[in-house]
Amino acid sequence: MGWNAGAAAGAAGATRRFLLQPGLPVVPRDRPMMDPWRWRRVASVFLVYLGYAASDMVALHDNPLVIAYGAVLLVVFSAVYLITVPLVAFLGRREYLWPALLGMVACIAAYVPVVGGGGLVMTVYLSVALVLLARPIVSIPLVLAIAAVDTWLPQHVDWWQAHGAQWSLSAPVLLAALTMYGVRAGARSQAELSRAHQEIERLAKEQERLRIARDLHDLLGHALTTITVKAELASKLADRDPARAADEMAQVAALGRQGLADVRATVAGYREVSLVTELAAARQVLAAAGIRAELPASVEEVPGQLRELFGWVVREGVTNAVRHSGAHHLRITLGGACADSDDAGSGSAGSGIGGGIGSDGIELVDDGRGPAPVNGAAGAVAGSPGGAGLRGLAERVAAAGGRLETGPASPSAASPGFRLRVVVPSDQEATLPAVSPVVAPGVAPAPALPANTAQAAVGGASGPSR
Structure with missing residues (x-):
């Protein structure tokens, strides 16, 4: 007897390993497709179709005992479906495999002969469970068999009064199975991405x-x-x-x-943070998160004393994009590549910083949801709303005499995106000496040029070097 019991247990274990999908790992709740509780909430909404079986039961029977019997079976079926199926599919609780499958089959077999053929709607949920719990080599033939039974059975039951193939029962079975194959593939992709991270x-x-x-x-x-x-x-x-x-x-x-x-x-x-290192890390992180990245090919145009600061900007911006934005695309531009930005000329008066980024600036733009704007004036300590990361970054920028701007990239779009921009006055602009024009005798001197204009004039002159 002991040998027979051991052999039976071994056979059951082998069958379970053959039938069962490899268990998916436990994942955070921000992965709704793979979270058992989120799956239960969504699946409970679709249980409304069991109302067809209940209405059919009430229409066919006047006996309250039969109605109570059918109602209990529907409740038990729903509980087995909602409780045990996600335990096996998403948490790898293999001991619940047979209770899940046999419990659902038993409810259908006990319901249909006594209460009525409306109970065949439960086979739709059985096909979903098979796709989630069993390997494709097992689930595909079983789902096709269930669809065939749903098509054939009504034609051979006297009290069913059905004629011809009943595709209204088999089509939902096949459609639900195909949908869950897609859900399972997405869940596996998310699990693989989590393992890659x-x-x-x-x-x-x-x-x-x-x-x-x-x-x-x-x-x-x-x-x-x-x-x-x-x-x-x-x-x-x-x-x-x-x-x-x-x-x-x-x-x-x-x-x-x-x-x-x-x-x-x-x-x-x-x-220390290096701009080159942070850009390389950003490329890997964004690729792993499925966000298409446009990154600068070189950082040569960024002054050496600003590369650490811009490295912090890249780190904070990429972290926010991956964690919070839901974006599909992110662009990072440096220096002159941003000079033609859509808000050029919006620099704060007296800040010494023009609207265009010029050579001493960096901008990150994504196409995600877009948080509320956070703006810090040059030299001011950030006290604006936003996360601790942005506040810390604003303090770094202010210490460098720069300006941090955040806000929607495209305010009128459905997904406004998020723009993070840092502008720091260049060394030449900050230290440029006053230009003394040469005035001929008897000619009134020309008015002094503003600092930006003077810098442009000096930069474009062909005279001797300073």
Whole structure:
């Protein structure tokens, strides 16, 4: 008996592994297609079609016991469908596979002969469960068999009073199955994308760990070796040559201070953000998120002192686009590529910053939902609405004497998008000396040019260099 029980359990396990789809991983609630609770809420709406079976039952029977019997079966069927199916399909709870399938089949088999053929509407939900729970090699033949039974059975039941093929029953079965095949494919794509994100994050951490280990070895290996040798030498010379021993210990102290300075400089370098690195990371992150990216091919036109700031802008803008925007496309432009922006000439008076971005600016534009505008004047500490990331970025921009602008990219569009722009006055514009015109005797001097105009005039002149 023990052997028979073990063999039966093994056969049941093998059958379950053959039938069952590979379990999908648990995912956050921002993935509605794969969240069991969201799936239950959507599926419960479609259970309204069981009302056809209930109305058919009331029309065919006057016996309250039969009506109560049918109502209980409909409730049990709905509970099995809503509770057990997502547990197996989305959480990988394999122990609920047979209760889900056999429970639904038992409800249909107990309902149709006693209450009426309207109960065949439950086969639509059975086909959905089969697609979600079973492999295609199993679910496709079973769904076709269910559709065939729904077409054939009404013609061979005396009290059904149906003539010809009943496509009104089989067509919904096939349509529901095809729909769920698409849902399952989308769920698998999202699961694979989630795993890809995790793998990218793991590889990035591993690369960073290796880089830190390599840098620390290169920095401290030589210094610590030298310190060890000199300390041992000083200990040996302490009695024989105290002066030289003291000199060696002074060198050890100097090496220690230098090593500490090198470590601090290296750690500070880890906290720095590079525009080139952030653009490369943005390309990978946006591709993984399914957002088409247009990125600048070069950062040569950006002054070196602004590249770290612009790196922070790219990091914050890309993070917001991936997390919050729902965008399909994002464009990043630098410097002169943005000079012809649609709001050129809108710079704040007295800020020293023109509306066009010019050579010292960066702009990120996506086609997503678009949050509320956040604007910070040049030199002002950001106190505008928005996330902590934008407030921190506004503080960085203000510290550099620049201006941060956010708002919808296309306010009149259905998806207004989001525009993040940072403008910083260029060094030439900020430090340009006043131009003293040469005036001939007896001629009134010309009025002084504004700073922007003077800069343009000097830049276009062909005279001797300054």
